[in-house]
Amino acid sequence: MGLMTFLRNRAGYILVFAIGFAIVAFLVGDAINVGKPFWAANQKTVGSVDGKDISIDEFGPKVDQNLNQFKQQYGGSANAQMTAMAVDQAWNAELAGVLLNKEYERLGLTVSDDELYDLLQGQNPSPLIKQYFSNPQTGQVDRVTLMNFLKSKEPQAVSQSNLLQQEIKNQSLQQKYSNLIRNSVYVTSLEATDEYNNRNKxxxxxxxxxxxxxxxxxxxxxxxxxxxxxxxxxxxxxxxxQETRSFDYVTFSISPTAADSLAVKNQVDKIAANFKVAPNDSLFAAINSDVKIPYTYLSKGKLDPAIDSAVFALPAGSFYGPKLTGSSYKLVKVIDTRFSPDSVKASHILIDPAKVGGEDKAVKLADSLKGLILKGSSFAELAKNYSVDGSKDKGGDLGTFGRGAMVPEFESAAFNGKTGDIKVVKSQFGYHVIKIEKQIGSSKVAKLAYVEKTLAASSKTQAAAYKAASNFLNDVKGKDFSKYAKEKGLTVSVADKIAPTQGFAPGLDNPRKLIQDAYAGDKGDVLPEIYTMTNAYVIAHVTDIRPKGTLPLxxxxxxxxxxxxxxxxxxxxxxxxxxxxxxxxxxxxxxxxxxxxxxxxxxxxxxxxxxxxxxxxxxxxxxxxxxxxxxxxxxxxxxxxxxxxxxxxNPAPIANMFKQKESMMLSLGQRSLGAAFQALQDNATIKDNRVKFY
CATH class of the missing domain: 3.10.50 (Chitinase A; domain 3)
Structure with missing residues (x-):
């Protein structure tokens, strides 16, 4: 079970690394080479590199992995720009995989079995082995866990081991290729002197x-x-x-009108009156709020800055709002305030009712474990034997966390108890036996019932804007787009030189479908759809197509x-x-x-x-x-x-010619890696149909 837990905890990292690493040092620019129109390409082919087709079935999961990585890194949900970044990263990895592997084969670069063995188990293992198998306490590679992983015959372990070993080979080959390129760079004394004079004369x-x-x-x-x-x-x-397209567009606003704003304000005033006397604050907030805030204690700084300070200055029982900030009204009921730890260090044992025979048995097991711990049994040993959570390998240790890091039930128990408490709570994941190891700091927190109502356009306003856009789309066909728009009193905006996978366009917050259609159309086409942005409907017209290569006069x-x-x-x-x-x-x-x-x-x-x-x-x-x-x-x-x-x-003569050359060679060596990969791209046959899929 320990090995499988290890795999579950690290499988995502290994997969992401195997898919996304792909020699980042070389990826200095896109190799977008738009070939034949996408509608003529194979319906499952994202592109090809020197005749090797890239299927959407293989490419899509790699994009998803990258996207999940970006969401974890930057927070929030995916948007058009983040998706474009994920697609580009996956595409660059495909280019690197094909082009560099061909170079390795041409140059005779390999990783022998003995080299691989040393990289896996030797005294100076691969950085990947150090990353995934180091003991966090000692910083040394955990040899026992590593050997169990490599020797396991379980299908999941075998698959992950193969992926990891392949990526270690790739990393070693990359280093060898990098060394070859760097060692090919040479700086003469004359070049060094010229560079020195250019910067000092x-x-x-x-x-x-x-x-x-x-x-x-x-x-x-x-x-x-x-x-x-x-x-x-x-x-x-x-x-x-790379091929680019340009288009003009006009927008039809779906922002709320004065009448819409008044209607929303009247609705909010009614909600406020009912909220003040609601018998069940949490239920009322859940039903009426457009934005869901957990019904739990919050620390200062979690709310909109425009209302945060005001709310946290109020005593329990106070009501705040309606307050219009940004594009929404906020109403807040202060249920309770107290001083609470800023963070908590805790351990837990997670029991899954489905794995112990149901809710009753899970409750009994949790209570039994609590009793054993209170009598002096080792929490860490019990966690290793009974917990189904990945933290079991660390004795249930969850480290130190602040508010908002755990599910509400767990957070409430950890922050409302005191150091040394053993608590049993139920959450969506099962039953937790929690040990509060340490509580750190103290600051004011507030339990709030929160309602937020967005100031949005009414359905009537949206329908009127859509009708105006539809009429324009029907009437503009066969006419001069810009001239007709100006006759109708509309502002014509320009999106110039838009790349096929670009995740943004000037003035447009959700442009991907529009860009896809622009690449399916011809110069002069009015695009066939009404495109929906956050606050507007958009009609667009393709004004220019610039193919890859030297542009004519x-x-x-x-x-x-x-x-x-x-x-x-x-x-x-x-x-x-x-x-x-x-x-x-x-x-x-x-x-x-x-x-x-x-x-x-x-x-x-x-x-x-x-x-x-x-x-x-x-x-x-x-x-x-x-x-x-x-x-x-x-x-x-x-x-x-x-x-x-x-x-x-004239400057003084160079004091240390060797150091001058070394500095120049370092800079040239770094640039040469990118130049080498760019040369491989320039000499490859690359067809890019990503715009068909993303």
């Missing part, structure tokens, strides 16, 4: 600038040749790493218009500088009507001009110039510059 110079803003945009009309020149010179900027023409206009302005400003001559910077400044600006102590590695902007071309030109000479005009981010270098301050 100082430049002092003066410049004169003509800003692009000095020429009105309206006076500049870029030609097709101007667009082509800019596009050709900057083609690398237009590589689209027409796809980016509107986007690059400001840069092209500045390029045209740059030519005009250069001509102005050319007419001013190159003899002296002060004379040039006088002729163009601009001041000479001095700049001190600029380094190449940080090309920011104080009070101006980051000007890479200008600073790069400065460090490539001779002192005392007036430069040719340099086209920058904010304008066109001419400069003259006053001088450079």
């Amino acid at each position: 100082l430049a002092n110079f003066k410049y004169v600038s003509l800003d692009y803003s000095s020429i009105p945009d309206a006076s500049v009309k870029p030609t097709d040749a101007d667009y082509s020149d800019y596009y050709d010179q900057n083609k690398a900027r237009f590589n689209n790493p 027409e796809a980016v023409k509107k986007e690059i218009e400001p840069m092209v206009r500045n390029a045209v302005k740059a030519k005009m400003l250069k001509e102005k500088f050319d007419k001013a001559g190159k003899a002296d910077l002060n004379q040039i400044a006088s002729k163009v009507g601009r001041p000479v600006n001095p700049v001190q102590n600029i380094v190449f590695a940080n090309p920011i001009i104080p009070g101006v902007a980051q000007e890479n071309k200008l600073v790069g030109s400065v460090f490539g110039s001779q002192p005392g000479k007036v430069s040719a005009p340099v086209e920058g981010e904010r304008g066109v510059y001419m400069f003259s270098v006053d001088g450079f301050s």
Whole structure:
């Protein structure tokens, strides 16, 4: 039984680790490669990597595992963004599993039986063995538990052992591959010296600038040749790493109207009057509240901050509210107040009536165990023999916990008793024999009956909004979406460059279905549904589809218009500088009507001009110039510059070349791991149909 309890307690962790680990260090970016339209793909295929199909039957449980992990980590229920994170993590794990395993095979990387044995049972075991099998008291690996786990023939144990051993192999292979990549990185003395100088050599110079803003945009009309020149010179900027879609949308509010607010307020006033005289406070709250707060003692800080302090200042018997905070009314009846421990350390023995022959036998067993403990029997030994809870392996020890960590019945017994008490209570899990080991701290707590009523739109308001959305959807088909929306007095919002698995979109709190339909549609389509958000109905229209790869000029023409206009302005400003001559910077400044600006102590590695902007071309030109000479005009981010270098301050020679190289190699080694994995993705055939399923 001990081994099975161990497995039950750790099975989730082992599964999550085996599914989700997948070489996190390498996952520096998505490899989304949207292939053929999802409706043409196999109905169960989430995607494929180099011909290996990924089935939703295998992929879905991995997403669920990740999602459960995120919910535990961040708290609350799953939302669209959390789901998108879980899907991305599972997808990246699939990419890593296929691509890296192919690399291991190509390079001949393996883990021998002797290596695996050492990683499982040797003097320096795998970090996973240390994580799952260490004794919490000593910090050392519990060899007995480990060997029982590895030698067990029970099906569940065998399955978990196989998963764990495979993940230990994966981790070892990852380390070997990482070492190969890192050891391939080398830094020469020349590279080290350049890096050192780039960060320490100082430049002092003066410049004169003509800003692009000095020429009105309206006076500049870029030609097709101007667009082509800019596009050709900057083609690398237009590589689209993944397919994206853009859409416009309009919203039809379903927020409560003034009439709705008044109706809710009248309802709340009636509830308040009845609440004050209700004979059963907990039942009344359970029936009437939209938000369920446990009918138990709460510590300060658990309620809405707007009412928390006020409620905890009231004596027992007081009534508070109705108070409107956020989007709901709160009503609170203070049943009792007292001072109570902040936390409790306790142990328990859990008895499952179904396993001992029913309720009567469970009660008798619990009372018998309580009697034995009061007579001096070891609580820890009785817990190991009789408890069905995972804490039995630790003698029933539950550690230290605060309010809200346990079910109400258990919490009440633990916090309302005193140190040394042995109590028997029933909860949804069975019968607990509880030993209160220690109570820590003391603060005021209050037992509250709590009612919260949400200020929501009426069904009439929702129906009117839905009808308006429906009419718009029917009427806009075949028309200019944006123009027709404006005619109807609606605001057109834009969601630009939305990725297929994205869990959010500007202004939309639940966009996944809309995004899925956008990827099923064509450019210009009005999407077929009315999409429901928290406070609005939404109608959307696909405005742009950007495929993966280098985008054509027409796809980016509107986007690059400001840069092209500045390029045209740059030519005009250069001509102005050319007419001013190159003899002296002060004379040039006088002729163009601009001041000479001095700049001190600029380094190449940080090309920011104080009070101006980051000007890479200008600073790069400065460090490539001779002192005392007036430069040719340099086209920058904010304008066109001419400069003259006053001088450079060279740093002292490198004191420790080895340390300089070591620092650079560490940084390069870390980047090289990501670069290597990205290269594997770039050279793989990846088809991603996740948008079909999530």
